[in-house]
Amino acid sequence: MRGWLLSAVGLCLVLPVCAQEAAPTQDAPLISAGVMSARLTKRVQPEFPRDAIEKGISGVVTLRALVSKSGKVDELTFVEGPEVFREAAMKAVRKWEYKPFEKDGEPVAVQTIVRVRFGNMPANGHALIGAEPIREYSGSDAPVRISGGVMAGQLIQKVTPLYPANARRAGVTGSVILHAIIGKDGLIRDVQVVSGPEMLQIAAASAVRQWRYRPYLKDGEPVEVDTTITVNFNIGR
Numbered sequence: 001m002r003g004w005l006l007s008a009v010g011l012c013l014v015l016p017v018c019a020q021e022a023a024p025t026q027d028a029p030l031i032s033a034g035v036m037s038a039r040l041t042k043r044v045q046p047e048f049p050r051d052a053i054e055k056g057i058s059g060v061v062t063l064r065a066l067v068s069k070s071g072k073v074d075e076l077t078f079v080e081g082p083e084v085f086r087e088a089a090m091k092a093v094r095k096w097e098y099k100p101f102e103k104d105g106e107p108v109a110v111q112t113i114v115r116v117r118f119g120n121m122p123a124n125g126h127a128l129i130g131a132e133p134i135r136e137y138s139g140s141d142a143p144v145r146i147s148g149g150v151m152a153g154q155l156i157q158k159v160t161p162l163y164p165a166n167a168r169r170a171g172v173t174g175s176v177i178l179h180a181i182i183g184k185d186g187l188i189r190d191v192q193v194v195s196g197p198e199m200l201q202i203a204a205a206s207a208v209r210q211w212r213y214r215p216y217l218k219d220g221e222p223v224e225v226d227t228t229i230t231v232n233f234n235i236g237r
Helices: 002-019 033-037 050-055 083-093 148-152 165-169 198-208
Strands: 040-042 059-067 073-080 101-103 106-108 110-118 121-123 126-129 155-157 174-182 188-195 216-218 221-223 225-233
Touching: 033 110, 050 083, 050 165, 050 198, 059 083, 073 083, 083 110, 148 225, 165 198, 174 198, 188 198, 198 225
Parallel strands: none
Antiparallel strands: 059 073, 059 110, 101 106, 121 126, 126 188, 174 188, 174 225, 216 221
16 A cells, blocks of 8 residues: 555656646637637747757747636647757747637637747748747738838847858858838837848847837827848858
């Protein structure tokens, strides 16, 4: 009997660790990523791992999330993807928040799939840097298109990109042009690569995601902005 009790205690100590890799066990309906992306109210961009930047690694991390009645991510399970991105993806998604999902007029906990893309993975003809799901805009909700020159004057925090070691060794220089969505709070929401040396794209977008702007005002109110950002790389700098 004592041996059985010790085994049971040992099992209890192991279970919490194992549960990190197991699918959520709560009896919550599985809602599609597309439906949940439209309910996303707070999305924290993941930090691009330094090792991945230097090696030019890109990839997709798939996670299974349990979203609580309040819209917060209660549980997060790694499903698949490059190991180098796992920690960064999970750290960011744990901070995401959703508009509570309702069933019969009452908020309920739900499960959903979240995919976090790192690097130059194709998206609408461009290379996407950052996290899925990407928000779609329409009508009055669409960001205001502002030139890169005007937004440069709004910049209050600029992070210099890390020059990829492989690009430096190869003598690669040039400009990376990025398409960006800047939120009402001046934070970068989405970044897509438009053009530029492939070996420099990840580093450029990773740095720009950390840039901060003064909120752009239209009729006295802050608005989201659609703009272009150019990042220059010179080995001699």
